[in-house]
Amino acid sequence: xxxxxxxNPLQEAEREWxxxxxxxxLKKSPELKKTFSTVxxxxxxxxxxxxxxxxxEYETELGFPGEPPYTRGIHATGYRxxxxxxxxxxxxxxxxxxxxxxxxxxxxxxxGLSVAFDLPTLMGYDSDHPFSEGEVGKCGVAISSLAxxxxxxxxxPLEQVTTSMTINAPASMxxxxxxxxxxxxxxxxxxxxxxxxxxxxxxxxxxxxWIYPPRPSMRLITDTIEFCxxxxxxxxxxxxxxxxxxxxxxxxLQELAFTLRDGIEYxxxxxxxxxxxxxxxxxxxxxxxxxxxxxEEIAKYRAARRIWHRVMTERFGAKNPRSWMLRFxxxxxxxxxxxxxxxxxxxxxxxxxLAGVLGGTQSLHTDAYDEALALPSDEAALxxxxxxxxxxxxxxxxxTVDPLGGSYFLEKLTRDMEDGTFExxxxxxxxxxxxxxIEAGFPQREMQDASYEFQKAVECGDKxxxxxxxxxxxxxxxxxxxxxxxxxxxxxxxERLQKLRSERNNELVARTLKKLADGASSxxxxxxxxxxxxxxxxxxxxxCDALRPVFGEYQEPAF
Amino acid sequence: MSVGRRNGFQKEIxxxxxxERIRVLLxxxxxxxxxxxVKVIAxxxxxxxxxxxxxxxxxxxxxVVAAAVQxxxxxxxxxxxxxxxxxxxxxxxxxxxxxxxxxxxxxxxGIIPDEDIPRLKEQGVTEVFTPGARMEDIIQFIKKNARHxxxxxx
Numbered sequence: 001x002x003x004x005x006x007x008n009p010l011q012e013a014e015r016e017w018x019x020x021x022x023x024x025x026l027k028k029s030p031e032l033k034k035t036f037s038t039v040x041x042x043x044x045x046x047x048x049x050x051x052x053x054x055x056x057e058y059e060t061e062l063g064f065p066g067e068p069p070y071t072r073g074i075h076a077t078g079y080r081x082x083x084x085x086x087x088x089x090x091x092x093x094x095x096x097x098x099x100x101x102x103x104x105x106x107x108x109x110x111x112g113l114s115v116a117f118d119l120p121t122l123m124g125y126d127s128d129h130p131f132s133e134g135e136v137g138k139c140g141v142a143i144s145s146l147a148x149x150x151x152x153x154x155x156x157p158l159e160q161v162t163t164s165m166t167i168n169a170p171a172s173m174x175x176x177x178x179x180x181x182x183x184x185x186x187x188x189x190x191x192x193x194x195x196x197x198x199x200x201x202x203x204x205x206x207x208x209x210w211i212y213p214p215r216p217s218m219r220l221i222t223d224t225i226e227f228c229x230x231x232x233x234x235x236x237x238x239x240x241x242x243x244x245x246x247x248x249x250x251x252x253l254q255e256l257a258f259t260l261r262d263g264i265e266y267x268x269x270x271x272x273x274x275x276x277x278x279x280x281x282x283x284x285x286x287x288x289x290x291x292x293x294x295x296e297e298i299a300k301y302r303a304a305r306r307i308w309h310r311v312m313t314e315r316f317g318a319k320n321p322r323s324w325m326l327r328f329x330x331x332x333x334x335x336x337x338x339x340x341x342x343x344x345x346x347x348x349x350x351x352x353x354l355a356g357v358l359g360g361t362q363s364l365h366t367d368a369y370d371e372a373l374a375l376p377s378d379e380a381a382l383x384x385x386x387x388x389x390x391x392x393x394x395x396x397x398x399x400t401v402d403p404l405g406g407s408y409f410l411e412k413l414t415r416d417m418e419d420g421t422f423e424x425x426x427x428x429x430x431x432x433x434x435x436x437x438i439e440a441g442f443p444q445r446e447m448q449d450a451s452y453e454f455q456k457a458v459e460c461g462d463k464x465x466x467x468x469x470x471x472x473x474x475x476x477x478x479x480x481x482x483x484x485x486x487x488x489x490x491x492x493x494x495e496r497l498q499k500l501r502s503e504r505n506n507e508l509v510a511r512t513l514k515k516l517a518d519g520a521s522s523x524x525x526x527x528x529x530x531x532x533x534x535x536x537x538x539x540x541x542x543x544c545d546a547l548r549p550v551f552g553e554y555q556e557p558a559f
Numbered sequence: 560m561s562v563g564r565r566n567g568f569q570k571e572i573x574x575x576x577x578x579e580r581i582r583v584l585l586x587x588x589x590x591x592x593x594x595x596x597v598k599v600i601a602x603x604x605x606x607x608x609x610x611x612x613x614x615x616x617x618x619x620x621x622x623v624v625a626a627a628v629q630x631x632x633x634x635x636x637x638x639x640x641x642x643x644x645x646x647x648x649x650x651x652x653x654x655x656x657x658x659x660x661x662x663x664x665x666x667x668x669g670i671i672p673d674e675d676i677p678r679l680k681e682q683g684v685t686e687v688f689t690p691g692a693r694m695e696d697i698i699q700f701i702k703k704n705a706r707h708x709x710x711x712x713x
Contacts, residue, residue, distance in 0.1 A: 119590035119641050131617075134646030135590050208592025208616055249595045335595075339670075339690045372690050373672060374642075448598055455599050459693055468691040482672060556615060 011051050022046075039293040039463070040251035041453060042416075048408035053415065061306075061411070065401045068313075070305040071414065073360040074325040078401030079392075084356075085363035086388045087164060087329065091116030091140035092375050093489045095151035098141040102156060104378065110385060113156070114164040114365065116140035117174070122209045124170040124544030127493030137489035139375070140166075144493065145539045147500055149177040150184065159187040163194040164239070164329070164363075169211040171198035172220050173543045176530035179232065195236040195285055195329070198224055201262040202241050204438045206248035206447070208556070211544055214435045216551035220526060221266060222273045227527035229280045236285045238266060239329065245443075246289035247335045249451025252296050255289060256417055257424035258434075258443050260307055264425075265434040267316060281312065282322035285362075290352035291333040297352070298404060299413035301359025304328065306414070307421050330356035331365040337372040341467035345369035350387050357391055358404055364388055374482040441557060497539065504537040512536045513546040520550040581705045584632040586614040586623040588651060591641035596668060600636065603694035609701065620650040628658055633705040637667040644671055644679065652683035664704045668692065 036044045045052070063069055066076035075081060088105055090113075091098045102113055117140040120132035126144040127136045136142050143149055153163075158181065167174045175196050182192050200217040203210045210217070221238060228237035242250075242259030250258065263284065270280055286304065290297055308326035312318040332352035337345045346369045353366045366384040368376030376384070392398060404410050431437040438444070457463040464470045512533040519529045533543050585601050587594060594616060601611045612630050614623060627635050635655065637648055648667050655663060667679065668688040676687045686700055 123590050125590075131590060131619075134643035135641055138642035139591070203592075208594060247595070248593075249599075372670065374670070448602075451595050452599055452602050455603075455694065459695060465691075469693075558615075 079398035126541035278320035303417035
């Protein structure tokens with residue numbers, strides 16, 4: 001409280017409390033630290049009261065659930081009508097291996113699928129490319145052609161199970177494979193639901209898996225948005241992701257601000273391409289991190305909804321209430337998990353998941369406790385899913401809508417998140433937009449500074465990580481059954497690709513690839529062209545290569 | 560990204576002449592783009608007075624070793640979080656030895672399972688730092704092991 005309004009009796013009462021009760025208490029037992037702060041190093045006050053949120057107006061700041069500004073959630077009944085989707089991200093080894101894991105998760109009550117691809121696939125290389133050596137099937141599943149995608153979803157009806165795919169630089173090629181697989185299953189595209197990550201801006205900012213420079217990449221994304229809006233109306237063509245921004249070392253505020261500003265950029269590019277805001281924005285979705293700092297995270301999600309409503313109405317003049325509602329997926333923070341005393345991670349994940357739920361997430365992935373060591377084992381993956389089920393069915397937090405709404409502390413944090421985000425919007429707008437800010441290295445530098453500051457706070461003991469810089473056990477004897485990926489996956493993929501290339505109609509492949517490159521040089525939507533390539537069994541690498549001469553390749557500038 | 564390019568925000572350490580400083584090449588072989596760790600380490604080593612050359616992402620072992628030769632470094636630090644370390648770390652060691660970089664220490668970091676560490680050390684990787692390693696320990700390790708004459712005095 002910087003100024004005291006003597007006419008406000010509550011401020012006067014708080015001041016009197018400070019003299020009467022607080023000061024003697026501090027004299028008797030001083031506080032443990034001089035300053036208290038969040039995991040983002042944001043200072044936190046001792047106490048929050050109505051004085052912390054002056055001028056607070058329930059109807060404009062919170063409103064009722066399912067109504068603007070959606071601070072309390074986008075559904076009138078919260079989780080009383082429908083729980084969040086429990087969507088565990090999985091993928092490793094070959095398409096055969098991951099298909100088995102998918103079936104295992106579906107049998108144990110998981111309600112949606114989420115595909116993790118291996119690094120060569122994420123970078124647009126086939127499994128037999130020299131750059132793929134040592135990487136095939138390691139971080140996710142190897143998908144080099146429609147033949148692999150067919151195996152991945154074998155026995156899984158795509159009309160019934162929604163599927164999320166974490167792929168960015170070659171997202172439109174993978175989407176084409178997915179849609180062709182649905183086609184072969186006899187599924188109606190109009191009924192196929194799911195989400196494509198397809199968020200290239202955060203790749204330049206954080207995850208660094210790119211192929212082409214920002215501008216042609218934005219064109220590919222605009223093509224997928226336009227195509228899905230028309231042909232696959234239940235599919236979310238983009239999931240605008242703060243997750244990776246946070247994992248790469250940002251603060252909670254930076255995660256929120258950069259992600260929403262990325263969202264603004266996609267909307268603007270689609271409008272520039274001639275689309276109407278209310279036709280496609282209802283199918284945009286977001287993806288946030290859930291880190292350890294419980295209240296800061298909940299404030300972040302609540303602020304996200306309030307900000308998006310403001311952006312949609314004020315900046316874009318959207319008329320459709322579905323455009324105003326920010327829907328999001330949450331994943332617990334992989335970066336917060338420790339290799340030391342790994343079972344402690346189960347507790348971290350539970351706290352983070354609870355924050356996501358109290359923030360009103362639409363779907364949730366809980367990390368497995370062994371993820372600082374390897375990809376999850378079956379047992380670790382199951383405990384992660386069970387964590388969500390315990391929150392949903394035992395904790396009682398789903399009984400009422402936005403249970404923390406009205407907390408002075410939380411509402412102050414939510415306000416600060418909103419103000420800080422609009423401040424970042426102004427800075428990024430001054431660059432000319434997010435593409436320009438990225439080209440200038442602005443978000444990248446902000447995050448590097450934040451992650452270095454945090455690491456220093458850990459090393460000097462300001463921030464304690466249990467089992468890492470305090471409560472350390474010298475002899476750790478814990479033996480975990482880690483998932484091993486051996487090199488036989490790479491050999492299998494090489495054989496499958498060799499067979500594919502010898503059995504398919506190579507003339508047809510060459511023809512479709514040529515059409516793709518020609519179309520990319522014009523203004524034609526690339527999606528139908530990619531579908532033709534995919535149906536002819538052109539490989540991922542071949543499609544990506546066909547566009548390289550047209551689009552160029554991205555080289556990261558030095559920051 | 561060009562190999563061997565110096566980073567723009569490199570600090571001049573006034574107390575040491577440039578030629579006395581330990582030179583470290585930090586590299587990310589393989590396809591993963593997780594560069595938070597390597598960038599934090601780069602800053603920490605610079606703040607500790609070392610000269611750091613960061614290769615940027617996705618360098619082949621050949622490019623890493625070529626940069627090490629060109630930059631005449633005392634140490635090579637490799638960061639991998641994708642699981643490809645058993646293929647790529649030994650390849651860098653092998654190529655470095657072929658180039659006669661016998662007294663250049665090669666160390667690594669990332670998501671590396673415990674059972675892989677002895678096998679990497681057998682193949683010539685001097686040390687492996689896993690998640691939770693302290694910046695200070697990495698600095699001390701380099702100061703103690705780098706070939707540079709001044710290293711012993713620091």
